[in-house]
Amino acid sequence: MNRQEKAQIIEQLHKKAARASIAVVTDFKGLTVEEITQLRAKCYEVGVDYQVVKNTLARLALKDTDHGELSEHLKENCAIALGYDDPVALAKTLAEFDRTNKKFALRFGSLEGDFLDSDGVKELAKMPSKPELLSSVLGTMQAVPRNFVCLFANIERKFLYALTAIKEQKEAA
Template sequence: MNRQDKAQIIEQLSEKASRASIAVVTGFAGLTVEHTTVLRKDLRESGVDFQVVKNTLARLALKDTDHGVLCEHFKDNCAVALGYEDPVPLAKALAEFAKKNKKFEIKFGSLEGRYLDENGLKELAKLPGKPELLASVLGTMNAVPTNFVGLFANLLRNTLYALTAIKEQKEKEAA
């Protein structure tokens, strides 16, 4: 690989990493091409870039980004997964793949500039994703007015029952 190709790889990876909210470094030693292709397809569906890159090039590319904290940890063969919006789907997809393929390992990562070890990434994978959190918040926000309307309707209903009972009592007294 000549200098021009290396410079292009560094530039592309650096541009992607500067846009990414999460970067995860994985080990892929022992995986077959078929397994790696399945992983790339799954990650692409989640909106994630997955790239096998030399450690030196990855260090140079990530150095001036939020994910620069990863530079000192690169060892052995590595691949970098970059997520751009919600970090949870990336962590979940990698955790699922790691469960199915024992040779695949999640090494470490960076979430908006903070270093995460393997355990931190596994905990991130257990969290609900952005859609689930939004649904939960929306449900909570919807519950307040719904409960208020129900409470108000019960108050009016009870007042109506009391007025009906008074009317019936007055009618019995008049008869």
């Protein structure tokens, strides 16, 4: 690889890292090409870039981004997964692959500039995803007016029952 190709890789990775809300470094030692291809396909489905890159290039690319602190910890073979919209989706995808494949390992990550160890990434994977959180917020927001309407409907219903009972009582007399 010549200097120009390296500079291009650094520039592309720097642009991706600057946009990413989460970056996770993984160990892929011992994985076959087919297994890495499966992982990349799963990552692609959730909008994640998974890239194997040399540590020196990654250090230069991550500099001056929110994920710059990761460059201190880059050692041995590693790959970087970058997520843009939903950090939980990235964490769930990698944690699921980690559970199913013994050779794969989550090392550490960075969520909007905060360092996460492997346990932190796994805890993030346990959280509900962004659509699930939005649906629960929406459900909570809809519950207040629905309960308000039900409350007044019950008052009217009880008033109607009282009037019906008075009518029946007068008709019986």
